Amino acid sequence: MNVLIAEDDQYCRQDLSDVLQVMGHNVKSAASGMEALGLLKAGLFDILLSDVDMPELSGLELVKIIKALALPVRIILVSGKADIIASMNALGKGAFDFMVKPVSVPNLEKILSDASAGLSGQSEILEQGRVDIDRVFRQSGNSEFIFCSEKMRQVRKKIERLREYPEIPALLCGASGTGKEIAAKFIHGEHTSDRPFIGVNIASLNSGTFEAELFGYKAGSFTGADPAGSRGKINAASGGTLFLDEISEIPLAAQAKLLRVIEAREYFPVGSDHPCKTSCRFLFSTNRDLPGCVSAGAFRQDLYYRISQVIIELPPVSERREDLIPLAASFILKLNNTLRRDVKYISGEARELLESHTWTGNIRELKNVITEAMLFSEGQTLLEHHLMPFLLRCTLPQNENNNSLLVPGFNLEIHNQKLVDEALGKCSGNKSEAAKMLGITRRKLYSRFRVI
Ligand SMILES: Nc1ncnc2c1ncn2[C@@H]1O[C@H](COP(=O)(O)OP(=O)(O)OP(=O)(O)O)[C@@H](O)[C@H]1O
Ligand SMILES: [Mg+2]
Structure with missing residues (x-):
């Protein structure tokens, strides 16, 4: 597996890295939460092993950001005794598991094996409201030209x-x-x-x-x-x-x-x-x-x-949103052939995301987002986090007449996230500066992450 370690203590970092490499994993290390976040955004990691107590960006803050950005990584927190309760609370809120220092090798092996089993089974988790692609395509008339609205x-x-x-x-x-x-x-x-x-x-x-x-x-x-x-x-x-x-x-x-x-x-x-x-x-x-x-x-x-x-x-997509899922299904079926994939479902959350996006670039934009998401997807279900990076990259909708952002398909969560992301990027991750740029307090900035 590809494992990222976030640990400010140089000796702990080195020890963990050595043990994981001996276990046969690909390991990268970061000396701070900020550095880890940068690496996570740039590459694909299966597991993040993060210390809880780090200056600037703690392990718990990192969990919230990763969750908010929907980055596809399993997080295992490594906590000192003082952080046990907080680490426990982080379970289910984004953290997969936690270990208490000093880390024992058998315990590390067991948790990593659970996490990897979870990873391979992840695509099989079928959420409520998921879309059965074959069925939707059949219902839409099996046609090259989709028209359901x-x-x-x-x-x-x-x-x-x-x-x-x-x-x-x-x-x-x-x-x-x-x-x-x-x-x-x-x-x-x-x-x-x-x-x-x-x-x-x-x-x-x-x-x-x-x-x-x-x-x-x-x-x-x-x-x-x-x-x-x-x-x-x-x-x-x-x-x-x-x-x-x-x-x-x-x-x-x-x-x-x-x-x-x-x-x-x-x-x-x-x-x-x-x-x-x-x-x-x-x-x-x-x-x-x-x-x-x-x-x-x-x-x-x-x-x-x-x-x-x-x-x-x-008509623009904003006037015929009922066509979105049948269109997505027809693109996925074609891409299954060309990209040699076997995507059969769209998860309920991914579907909501598709339905709520603005699609200013209309069907061509939808096709591009689905194509990119399919390139990075695994398994039989297209999930929210496969789509998210490509939706976040799209431009904010503008209403030329009155500059209102409230155009059809507006999605507050995506807007919040884009703005927070942009501000953090412009301020090289400095949260006080980013909060100032967003016109909110540092505390509010954290609560933004919690909201999303
Ligand atoms: N109803 C539809 N059913 C299936 N695919 C569609 C449908 N409408 C558009 N597409 C797909 O979306 C993409 C964009 O469509 P098309 O090129 O026809 O748009 P356009 O209006 O000509 O755009 P432009 O003005 O930018 O040239 C194409 O890949 C097309 O196959
Ligand atoms: Mg054209």
Whole structure:
């Protein structure tokens, strides 16, 4: 096992380290509680063997912080006789066990063996309210495109209707990460169709070569052109779907030409006098306020009306929280294959955490958090502490209108913890300074840890 020793007495530290190494463990040592905390945050340890009585940050304070940060380590306190009652009280509040000095080797062996048995069995502990991933995925329709909330059911209904009419263009709107591209693929019928789906990110196209990319060009029509000419994206999408992502970024000069293609289903490759016909479905997406772009003169009104006959609005996660767990389940099932894991459940606490997070980055953020958590998870249950480090890293939600933090999905515990963590980090762990920065007393700072 990976064992960290926190002990301010140099001789005790060395003795413990020697004994543990002889037992075959990987051992690291810290001369203070603060140093131990730094090492715990940076790496993965199975066991922390911590002295209780240490200056600056005692073993008991360390237990509270570790619990508050949900760091996945089992803590064994090593106490002097004077600290026995406090150590006993720490049991169940974060400490796994405690030993009284002087430490006897058989006792140490027994406690470590209990702790390691607990560790391997930990993933099997099934809390109430846990999520059975297979069952949730089956209930959500076994689909690549998850839609359980009422809002998404409406979206799906609209999409299914639209599917029948490839000649009608549609605009997919929604904040970043809400699923505009996956919805476009669903409209196209990616998994049931062998017709092409051509996605073009307009923002990534160079305005000079925009038309050539989209409409194609004749051989030798401009310097630097491919001598064989190019068929262009519209032609490549023949019989299928052309998905123009971030349509607000299209150069003004190209807008009239695009309008003509959509209306007349006809276009001229660069350098050609012969019109080409197209039969593809046009889908557009934007995360910007297109009517606002029209008012600002950056987007042609006639083009806007043409592409927005059907608008599919992908709601942010904050308006469809019922989709969160089915989405998480579908990501976990896929990741089980790619990462060769066997995660079958989400614990009740982990589920609450997922449901209460703000998800300003929407479904993409959820997917990223689940992917990272899966990388570091073990066993069959995704637990709170697998998710916590990645959720804590996310930015605090901001409400642009009134700077209120109380946006949907607000979670006081995570906010408190982020702020306390940030303050401690900025003050290199100095609690008096951190408390000052947070505008609270040192005593309150401790009680914050207790609350969480
Ligand atoms: N309803 C859904 N079911 C399953 N997966 C989804 C769903 N919505 C989004 N996703 C997944 O979330 C991720 C982000 O979705 P997508 O790329 O479609 O978002 P987007 O709206 O196009 O974002 P951006 O504006 O940043 O380009 C993708 O990996 C996608 O597969
Ligand atoms: Mg996209």
